[in-house]
Amino acid sequence: MVPGIYRPRAVDRTLDRYRRSFSAIAIEGAKGVGKTATARQRAATVFKLDEPEALAIVQADHRRVLDARPPVLVDEWQRHPPIWDAIRNADDDGAAPGTFLLTGSADPRDAPAHTGAGRIARVRLRPLSLAERLDAPPTVSLAGLLAGDRPALDGDSDVDLERYVDEILLGGFPGLRRYEGQTHRAQLGSYLDLVVEKDFPQLGQRVRNPDALRRWMTAYAAATATTASFEKIRRATTSNDGDEPARTTVIPYRDALRRLYVLDPVPAWRPAAGSLGELGDAEKHHLVDPALAARLVRATKGRLLDGASSGPAIPRDGTQLGALFESLVTLSVRAYVSAAEAAEPEVRHLRTHRGEHEVDLIVEREDGDVLLIEVKLTAVPDDRDVAHLNWLAGRLGDQVIDRVIVTTGRAAYRRPDGVAVVPAALLGP
Known part of the structure; x- marks a missing residue:
């Protein structure tokens, strides 16, 4: 750029x-x-x-x-x-x-x-999506998938796993993408410092304990792409001396960060008819850009590629890299949805009450029909990776427009069961 x-x-x-x-x-x-x-x-x-x-x-x-x-x-x-x-x-x-x-x-x-x-x-407006960052044009249109025609898929990408990690860490703030290495990390740190030191006071929100606010933001970042309760996040905020911020302290933090658009959670989806049993209503946690989450927990490229986690311990399924990759895809899907010709579709997620089934993203059109999207840190998805998509499609029937799994692979294609396999770099508006 x-x-x-x-x-x-x-x-x-x-x-x-x-x-x-x-x-x-x-x-x-x-x-x-x-x-x-x-x-x-x-x-x-x-x-x-x-x-x-x-x-x-x-x-x-x-x-x-x-x-x-x-x-x-x-x-x-x-x-x-x-x-x-x-x-x-x-x-x-x-x-x-x-x-x-x-x-x-x-x-x-x-x-x-x-x-x-x-x-x-x-x-x-959110940070730059993958399609807005990469020079190669996407070959799979989200609008085309939402149209319900189940288009044939093609296209190949040269974006590999390391490049996805680079994009997670670099982020989508246009003015920061020209920096590299330690300078870039310092710029992201300054962005977060300004949120605490300048943006909160401009909202009229007094920060009595800036360190506690930073610890809460770090714990929230560690919960990226999970539905961890706010109590679990609050407990993960405990300082080295055992000081745990009060609930009455962290709720205003959360509310102010929402008003500043720094938190960008995905709400839970509920179908019009209660045909799916008991569903969870917790939102899925995301910051506005996974680069901020990575900076807060001090994730590095090496640790992410090794499957290691950084920051406070928050229970999750899969690796921290998988969570940050899901956050990058979520950011991108929301950007593509904003370009929809019709009324902007809603982006939600689904999780059954006990977590037996979950679908990462559900894009709902105005008529109630839905596009189901699963995000997996894999190049070649297998039957287990699409099991939740197929379970939900079986329950919803004709309400499902299409099923998509977004991956780190190289080629876009359809599986024999009809699920669209789309590398994240090939998905666009």
Whole structure:
């Protein structure tokens, strides 16, 4: 990736489609994911509210924004929440489609009471997906799989397991991908430090014990791709002197990290009809980028490839590398879903109450039909790897659009049982 050169994003399609219908679009997501760069591709006038002068101008006179040459970008709009209502009112007054763009890296507690529903379209931007990072174009389209035509699959990838580990550790923050080695690790560490030292106070969230917050984030990172209870995560936060943070302390941490889009869990899926027995309702834990999780637990390429774990001990099925690979695929699938032409499908996971069956990702269309996705750290999946997919497909019948297993292999193909085998590097929007 060349600094200063914009790399197209999957969400570009959605933004350009929305600009034809909505007068205002809010692009939301964690800091550093590329919201400003993406919005600037479409803006004629920019107000950066993280700059004191621009913030003072907008606070003094909203008309400076409303009367500026469109499209108008208000960057970090949450620094002055009243601008949201001012733009919503401009829509009521007949603002043309595509007039305003807002970007925000936090969901402020004092956000306007009116959500802007029907007036301001909201789009989530996450870090770069695999398809947005790699030079080789993907050969398997998530949109094509969601269409329900069960397309034939082809394509070969030269991305091997080591490259996937490199991508996990490098991460999808565009501005950090130019760094390497210790410098890159330091940049990720600085990102996490800013969350604790700057972003929390800007939310009005006082951090009495920064070390406890960092330990909680590390324990959460160790729980990546699991449904570990928050009590287990809290107990894993215990310091060397036996100090365990109180529940009343960690719940505000969790809530603030959600509002900053740093936590990005996958909710549990429940079918409309209760035909699957007792299902778990716990969300599956993910940070916004697996690189942050790896940095928090101090994972290294060597330890990951050796099958070793780093950080607090959290029970999981499989290796830490498998969990981080699942997190990378989850990030990518969510990015591809954001480009869907129809109403954005929902991404969920399923786990039976006692864990006998689980499916990593369930992409549900608006009509209730579902695409089932399993993620496995294997090049050649066997019958055991697809057993949960086939179990759930047998229960749901015609509601299942397709079954997919995402792997670290080289070729895309269909197994004799119809399951689509797709290397992560070949999956795209």
